[in-house]
Amino acid sequence: MKGKLAQLDTVLYFAVFTPSPKNWWRVVALAFSKSGNGGLYILLALICAVFLEPLGQKFALTAVLAFAIERPLYFFLKKRIARVRPCDCFALKALLTPADKFSLPSGHSAGAWLYAICVIEHLSVPLWPLIIWASGVSLSRVVVGVHYPLDVVVGAMMGIGCASLAIFLVGIL
Template identity: 50%
Template sequence: MLSIQTITAFDTSLFYWFQDRRQMHAGITTLSRNVSRLGDGVLYLLLGGLLALFEPQDGVSFLRLGLFAFVVELPLYLFLKNIIRRDRPCQRLDLKSVVTPLDKFGFPSGHAAAAFVFASVLAHVYPSVALLTYIIAILIGISRVVLGVHYPADIVAGAVVGIVCAKLCIGVVGG
């Protein structure tokens, strides 16, 4: 069985791999900033509202299910973050992040959790866009590592939280 030290060392090595790519390719920082902004939350609400307005049957189901999933995900994510209390790489390592994080702790990633809630609910209601939504969620997560505010394990944990919350809510509400 892998030790926590082995997992942490691998996670840190992978984090540095992303940082090396960012240093080698100047445009990756700008791209990562823009992709990360997709996960700030405004777009989720805007798209949900537009779908509910212009696509009344499935759009309203998506909005209702999405809001319920976010109501479940947000407190769980905050609870885990404040119980685990893992420092962000920009606080632990000799590295300045590209963006300023909103809080001190990084595990699990809130951007990844929200992106995967959104992707899972959208894929459930609109299966034809499932691949695209999950690719965007993955890119949002990767952008947070590139920007220096999360380790890769933070992203994986956030993705798990988001998917589990969405699937739980889909099971309860349907859609």
């Protein structure tokens, strides 16, 4: 089963990744990918905590707690699974240089979905733009060549799970 799943993941990877995408597709993918780097998360949480109290403070607390759960889990799984990135496996140049050498789970996907769920839970923001954004961040990681599809699916599930746990824990405080 493991071999078939890896084969399917590779086939899906090559269906999405192209070493020389059209310029507009590359720009869109890189923009989505960069938006998931984390700097915007901190800035938005700080702005919300200062200007939207007490709702913004609850959002910021939930997001910080969710990341405090997600980050150690992410680093543990990344090192434990040690899945080589597709750009290193197939000698194809990715559109950007990844921060580390392993691909499973996708930290960008985990962070984007974690943050989207926290925003949806605490702030009056429409659901669909956040789902489209988190999906775009996840898909972009395959498009730019640094993750397999399964990496981003596992990352998304991890982010949703960590956000849900944090929402529950903050709710019982």
